[in-house]
Amino acid sequence: MLIILRFLIPNIMYVEQEEWLPQVDTNGNVIGKISRKEAHAGTFKLHPVVHLHLFNSKGELYLQKRSIHKDIQPGKWDTAVGGHVDYGETISQALYRETKEELGIEIGNPTSLTTYLFRSQVEEELVHVHKAIYDGTIYPDVAEISEGRFWNIAELEEILDSAIFTPNFVQEYRRFKQLIVGF
Numbered sequence: 001m002l003i004i005l006r007f008l009i010p011n012i013m014y015v016e017q018e019e020w021l022p023q024v025d026t027n028g029n030v031i032g033k034i035s036r037k038e039a040h041a042g043t044f045k046l047h048p049v050v051h052l053h054l055f056n057s058k059g060e061l062y063l064q065k066r067s068i069h070k071d072i073q074p075g076k077w078d079t080a081v082g083g084h085v086d087y088g089e090t091i092s093q094a095l096y097r098e099t100k101e102e103l104g105i106e107i108g109n110p111t112s113l114t115t116y117l118f119r120s121q122v123e124e125e126l127v128h129v130h131k132a133i134y135d136g137t138i139y140p141d142v143a144e145i146s147e148g149r150f151w152n153i154a155e156l157e158e159i160l161d162s163a164i165f166t167p168n169f170v171q172e173y174r175r176f177k178q179l180i181v182g183f
Helices: 091-103 153-158 167-175
Strands: 004-009 013-018 020-024 030-035 047-055 061-066 077-079 081-084 111-119 124-133 145-151
Touching (some): 047 091, 077 081, 081 091, 091 124, 111 167, 145 153
Antiparallel strands (some): 004 013, 047 061, 047 081, 061 145
């Protein structure tokens, strides 16, 4: 997703449109509205995001490699889907929208696993974690994702400590492995 969309009005100027996010309390109640830029500017205004751990029927976990053009953790492997909830959108709507945008697929009934607070060096998020199984073809958005693939769990865990993964993915996987993987 782009931070700023530009629309050309012939012979006039560029009009910029900002992406708006809900500001929430720790229970997920909307308490305001903030721009994506403001959310990532070290204000630590809590905003909701969705994560999807996508498995195939063989028990392999799909990960996306973030585009090198992303403003946060470029070029790192991350959850299959991760994205902001737009202002006025429900968690479920955001999960389906982000899955369609990032992977080009529609998932059935994802399982809601947990919600937790995540704080990085530039932002604080209320992360809504989900899981789903999908065996069809995936069509990654090349603007968002440089590549994606299914990982065998043993293979993934062998190199989990390497710097190729986002710190958020690593801590989320470790913290909620029982919920995500089931063992």
